[in-house]
Amino acid sequence: MALKLVQKIQNLTLTGQWLRSLHGAACLSRLSTRSWCVCPACMWTGSKCCAVGQGCRRLQYGYGRISVSTIARDPLHFSSGSVCLHRDATHMFRISLLHPPDASAEQAFADHLRSCGTSKQVLRLLRSAEAMSDTMAAAALHRVADLEQGKNGLNDPGILEKDVIKALCFRLEHDSTKLTDGGLVLALLACTRLYVDPWSTLMVRLVSESQERLDRGCMTISHLCALAEALLALEGPGCGMLQQAMGQIQERQPGDWSLQELIRVYGMLQAGVGEGGRYQDLLNAMNTHTISIASRLDPASVSKVLNALVVLNQTKAVPLVISLCKRSVRHVPHFLDEELSLVLGALIHFGHSDQYFVEAMERHVPNVAFTAHPETVSKVMQYFGRRNILSLPIFDAVAESFVYRADSYSTSQIARQIMPFGKLGYLPPNTGEVFRKVEAILHARFSQFQPRTVLNLLHSCTLVERFPVNFVAKVFSPYFLQQLQAQGTGIDRTIMAQLTQLYMTVKLECPFYEGPRLLNKYCVKSLLTPVRSLETTVDGLLYNCVKTGLVDLLGGRTYFASRVLTPYCYTLDVEIKLDEEGCVMPASHAYEVYKRVALCIDGQKRFSVNTRQLLGKEATKQRHLRLLGYEVVQIPFYEFDELQGQTETVEYLHKKIFPHSYRLSW
Numbered sequence: 001m002a003l004k005l006v007q008k009i010q011n012l013t014l015t016g017q018w019l020r021s022l023h024g025a026a027c028l029s030r031l032s033t034r035s036w037c038v039c040p041a042c043m044w045t046g047s048k049c050c051a052v053g054q055g056c057r058r059l060q061y062g063y064g065r066i067s068v069s070t071i072a073r074d075p076l077h078f079s080s081g082s083v084c085l086h087r088d089a090t091h092m093f094r095i096s097l098l099h100p101p102d103a104s105a106e107q108a109f110a111d112h113l114r115s116c117g118t119s120k121q122v123l124r125l126l127r128s129a130e131a132m133s134d135t136m137a138a139a140a141l142h143r144v145a146d147l148e149q150g151k152n153g154l155n156d157p158g159i160l161e162k163d164v165i166k167a168l169c170f171r172l173e174h175d176s177t178k179l180t181d182g183g184l185v186l187a188l189l190a191c192t193r194l195y196v197d198p199w200s201t202l203m204v205r206l207v208s209e210s211q212e213r214l215d216r217g218c219m220t221i222s223h224l225c226a227l228a229e230a231l232l233a234l235e236g237p238g239c240g241m242l243q244q245a246m247g248q249i250q251e252r253q254p255g256d257w258s259l260q261e262l263i264r265v266y267g268m269l270q271a272g273v274g275e276g277g278r279y280q281d282l283l284n285a286m287n288t289h290t291i292s293i294a295s296r297l298d299p300a301s302v303s304k305v306l307n308a309l310v311v312l313n314q315t316k317a318v319p320l321v322i323s324l325c326k327r328s329v330r331h332v333p334h335f336l337d338e339e340l341s342l343v344l345g346a347l348i349h350f351g352h353s354d355q356y357f358v359e360a361m362e363r364h365v366p367n368v369a370f371t372a373h374p375e376t377v378s379k380v381m382q383y384f385g386r387r388n389i390l391s392l393p394i395f396d397a398v399a400e401s402f403v404y405r406a407d408s409y410s411t412s413q414i415a416r417q418i419m420p421f422g423k424l425g426y427l428p429p430n431t432g433e434v435f436r437k438v439e440a441i442l443h444a445r446f447s448q449f450q451p452r453t454v455l456n457l458l459h460s461c462t463l464v465e466r467f468p469v470n471f472v473a474k475v476f477s478p479y480f481l482q483q484l485q486a487q488g489t490g491i492d493r494t495i496m497a498q499l500t501q502l503y504m505t506v507k508l509e510c511p512f513y514e515g516p517r518l519l520n521k522y523c524v525k526s527l528l529t530p531v532r533s534l535e536t537t538v539d540g541l542l543y544n545c546v547k548t549g550l551v552d553l554l555g556g557r558t559y560f561a562s563r564v565l566t567p568y569c570y571t572l573d574v575e576i577k578l579d580e581e582g583c584v585m586p587a588s589h590a591y592e593v594y595k596r597v598a599l600c601i602d603g604q605k606r607f608s609v610n611t612r613q614l615l616g617k618e619a620t621k622q623r624h625l626r627l628l629g630y631e632v633v634q635i636p637f638y639e640f641d642e643l644q645g646q647t648e649t650v651e652y653l654h655k656k657i658f659p660h661s662y663r664l665s666w
Contacts, residue, residue, distance in 0.1 A: 134183025
């Protein structure tokens with residue numbers, strides 16, 4: 001040991017830093033030398049390879065300042081001069097390693113940490129603590145990271161210069177060899193979340209000590225997960241230590257893990273370690289095992305696993321999603337708002353719905369519509385809208401709460417709560433109050449809405465015959481269309497179809513509208529679009545059955561046309577032309593047509609999945625066709641399915657199309 005220490009001291013001399021880090025006087029944050037002979041991290045470890053990554057960085061830079069690349073985070077986020085340790089700190093900590101605080105004291109400290117809403121409150125709590133365990137110290141740093149992390153680094157980078165933080169980091173550095181495995185890896189992970197300089201003596205010691213522990217192969221699954229997340233932030237997926245840690249995790253079968261360890265591995269892979277399809281074999285084994293224990297998962301675990309499956313895009317894990325959805329039925333009343341949002345988001349992502357889950361939601365949501373977080377209520381409506389499920393108890397409760405709470409909602413939340421009413425063609429009992437509130441919000445906050453959000457909201461209103469005439473002129477203005485063009489993918493075919501139908505709705509149903517027209521370049525000829533189509537294509541099997549009956553009824557295939565694109569952008573399933581005397585004309589005949597009959601062959605996809613109510617877009621189509629002069633005949637699947645035999649089919653079609661005429665046999 002003495003010989004090793006002497007060798008390390010000699011190596012440190014070569015770096016020009018002369019062991020100042022051992023005395024806690026300065027930080028090793030920016031090392032500038034002419035040429036590197038050794039890796040500074042390896043000075044502090046007896047490991048077999050470089051502790052920082054795959055090979056020393058001296059090979060990448062010959063002269064000047066060393067630049068540490070952080071793949072998972074922008075290196076500019078790391079604090080310049082980062083956590084200069086440490087004897088200038090006025091506060092001194094004592095981390096009790098031999099006799100740590102008991103479980104009750106740690107729990108009380110954790111409760112106090114969770115109640116802290118600002119970093120200042122965390123610092124005040126730390127100043128009041130005379131002694132703490134290493135895990136308590138790491139938890140405090142994590143709480144600071146939770147409160148200070150922003151999109152572009154720390155909201156307050158100066159938090160790292162606070163005496164309390166400096167003193168806490170000094171104790172972690174000074175006692176790095178004495179820390180427990182949990183305290184060590186959690187402290188390292190917290191430092192990466194706080195963007196502490198990777199070349200500071202604190203980070204070098206924590207990494208090198210972690211390498212020592214990793215080489216022993218005695219870390220638990222949870223500790224390996226925390227270490228893997230920290231190494232991903234420091235060096236990215238190619239880090240040698242990270243691969244070593246993942247190798248040790250893969251050596252142990254998921255069936256031998258505890259439930260907490262299983263959830264922890266899902267979280268670690270979700271955090272970025274499993275990005276890009278890495279470790280898919282491990283995920284497959286975990287997914288298979290989780291199915292067998294799904295009945296034992298608590299609400300938090302169910303939501304975490306489902307969210308991980310979404311982030312990791314486990315499209316082949318549908319059996320696990322189904323099992324977790326069944327388990328969620330029992331947990332619906334016990335989910336926290338955030339947990340329920342994650343569950344609903346996963347079910348939306350995988351396109352799964354369950355009757356018992358829907359019933360559980362119908363019992364739960366009306367009781368919490370006024371108290372749940374707005375994002376959770378929005379997610380509920382988004383789920384039912386995406387799955388085409390019309391739930392009167394939920395829609396009515398949300399409509400009532402919307403009137404009282406919408407002023408505090410974000411623009412996205414407002415749109416996501418209103419759009420399902422239009423999609424499913426449902427008007428709640430307090431319709432007037434709901435849409436007056438929508439109009440008032442649009443008047444007050446129109447400029448705050450994203451252009452696409454405005455268009456989606458206004459289009460949804462028209463589907464339930466609530467016409468936003470006061471705002472249509474703004475939508476058709478050149479300024480708004482330019483904004484729409486600049487957002488996201490620009491004005492795609494779906495957006496153009498919405499604009500076209502919105503303009504057609506105003507012209508047909510609001511003849512008093514005198515605002516600007518929609519320019520031809522934004523119009524489409526057909527409302528059938530590949531994505532989010534404003535019409536539902538006809539069901540092939542149902543269409544063939546109806547076609548066979550029409551041939552028998554009309555006497556030939558030439559007397560009706562199929563899938564006819566009208567000049568008004570709608571596509572007719574079947575069109576029949578009649579002359580002035582009511583006789584059927586050949587479909588090819590273009591002159592002297594007195595009446596056009598539009599057959600709407602409505603399959604299951606044109607209705608909500610649990611009722612016989614047409615979707616909003618299909619009801620709007622039929623309403624517009626009537627206004628355009630067509631005689632609309634609806635042939636719903638639930639009536640047609642009850643027919644038995646060709647004779648009944650022909651008689652049914654005759655009564656539907658020619659209810660006042662007597663049919664002669666051909």
